[in-house]
Amino acid sequence: MRKLPTTYHKEQVYTSPDQIFETFRFLQHETKEHFMTLHLDGKSRTLCIDQASMGSLNQSIVSPRKTYKLALQFGGGNYNDP
Numbered sequence: 001m002r003k004l005p006t007t008y009h010k011e012q013v014y015t016s017p018d019q020i021f022e023t024f025r026f027l028q029h030e031t032k033e034h035f036m037t038l039h040l041d042g043k044s045r046t047l048c049i050d051q052a053s054m055g056s057l058n059q060s061i062v063s064p065r066k067t068y069k070l071a072l073q074f075g076g077g078n079y080n081d082p
Contacts, residue, residue, distance in 0.1 A: 011045045023049070033060035037070055 014020055020038065027034055033055040039047040050070050053062040 014040065014044045014046070032056060033058065035060045035062045037067060039071060 012019075012023075023038070024036060027036070033053075034051055035053040035055070037050045037052050039050070041047055052067055052070060053060045055061060
């Protein structure tokens, strides 16, 4: 699995889409599709960032089971719908 960029800080608070864009900027020159998950707590603090799948040039196959398992594993059991 790829190392996260140095701009990643545990418990970083996200208040705008631009911050998320900057967090994942390191993917812009990748030649394969990556399915990344960003797990946040109820106060929009980072719990973890995980690569759920790395695919081919134009697709990435991801199992919903794996995605939900990762979310529950990192404390994403509290669903907050704005």
